[in-house]
Amino acid sequence: MHNRFPLFLLLAGAFLLFCSPAVKAQEIRANVSVVAQQIQGVDKKIFTTLQNSIRDFLNNRHWANDAFTPAERIECNFLLNITGTSGNDSYKASLTIQATRPVYNASYVTSLLNIQDPNVVFRYVEFQQLEFSDTRVVGNDPLNSNLTAILAYYVNIILGLDYDSFSPRGGDVYFKKALNIVNNAPDGKEISGWKAFEGNRNRYWLQDNLLNAKFLRFHDVMYQYHRQGLDLMYDDVIKGRAAILNCLNMLYAIHQDIPNSMLMQTFFLSKGEELLKIFSRATPQEKSRAAELLSQMDVPNAQKYQQMK
Template sequence: MHFIRISILFITLFAIPNLGDAQELKAKVTVMAARVATTVDRKIFTTLQTQLNNFMNNRKWTSDVFKENEKIECSFIINIESAVEPNIYKASLTIQAARPVFNASYQAALVNFIDQELLFKYVEFQPVEFNENRVQGTDAGVANLTAVLAYYAYMIIGLDYDSFSPKSGETFFRKAQNIVNNAPEGSKIAGWRMFDGLRNRYWLNENLINTKFNIIHDVIYTYYRAGLDKLIENENEARANILQALIQLNALNKENPNSMILQFFMQGKTAELIGIFKKGTFEEKQKAVELLSLLDIPNANKYKEELK
């Protein structure tokens, strides 16, 4: 399954010595705490940032072998809004991930999402650990931080695999589902349950494992592998495939209006799509504007203006 990704990256990136059983993520975790009261020792946030970077980058998330130049580039920005109780923090989490485009230096966004519901407990130098067989841990506040990060690690890996080989990310979406099903529970912990809102971890994972959304996996593969990866080799074919992915996505949206996966998929792709279809035929531009005005409503005017 992973050999497709390996062959693509081996061709497109400079050769790097084989480091053997390297981890899968090239993650950068940033902890921002400007809003937290000055009575809190700032050093704690530097310590937390270091521990989380080690956690994300040193853990093996799959059983597959990744070379150094195959790692998935991603970033996690924890923006701490307040200390709601001693050692307990309320934050938002910005998650971004990208994958390389074949024969290009361009990195295409896989994930560009803000999770508004991150509550966690942290005491300086406490162990930062995650056990997928015991997600809840002994302290919900402590466990919630690594559970959230592990959830997004698996979701990123699943989306990356889907983008290189049809429906190959399911194993990792199921691992994320296990975290959802066994998530830490607490009076102020949110984002894991279906009734926590319509745009949360539960619904994102649900949309990616529910069979009625199966077409989204075809959309992901078509958009990236049959679309972006072919732009250099055959731009016209690539653009036609990307248009087909949008047609499939629109069909999914008609059957499941306002689903989370639609918003999630479209986030951060506006400039990319405009650049792709600017070089298209008049008919392709017309069709793209028609579809994108339905799929990405907040940016509908941008598409109409740029692709007229």
């Protein structure tokens, strides 16, 4: 049983431990979709096989150090949209990843990650085994290895964010695993997204921000936002909302030091709509302060936040 869960879930997990034979359930419960509407001249069965292989790869592998019960598995969606092929069984695609976390005493789930990666290239032959090793990220063919390296990278990002939301700095070990994948990533002329110089919004920068000391307070935000904010709201909405407003103040301090970072952008892609709802019933003073902070940190949605006032 892992320590990311508070007491109420640990007790439920203990019950399951004695009642269920499936105590060795994996950590991820991923819904996987592979879409290839733009691809012509390729047997579409290949993409069905690929979809099943990715689902098995994500769901049937142990990713974390702790034992998860079935009830604790992290719900996520992986949508691979294949946009082109250069022949020789190689494909270009974008990958959309979403992951959620349950909120205490509620049927509501909160978004942990909602991100699109446009830089996915890989080679796939029908029925080939999808393989990945932490110690040998790249196999004999970088294009063969790139898809599983990308999938493993995002699983570790999801695990890190999830653990962060349950215990202070709980996700560090998984962010370091993501760093290891970045440092040992497949390399080739068609492969991109792993290097700092390839852009300011890619896999390199997300893990860099998550492990950079300048973003230390972000991990405090992840814990306080979820455990002292959302999880508290069932018992005390006012106190929970105040904790979340305090998190916005902490994020603003980061924003002032490092404006337009990928990590902040990623956070608001996940939380923007939720924050609008949280502060829609706040006091005028809280609404005004939240709108002021959010419109500066999440500029693309500034108009929505201003309408809260």
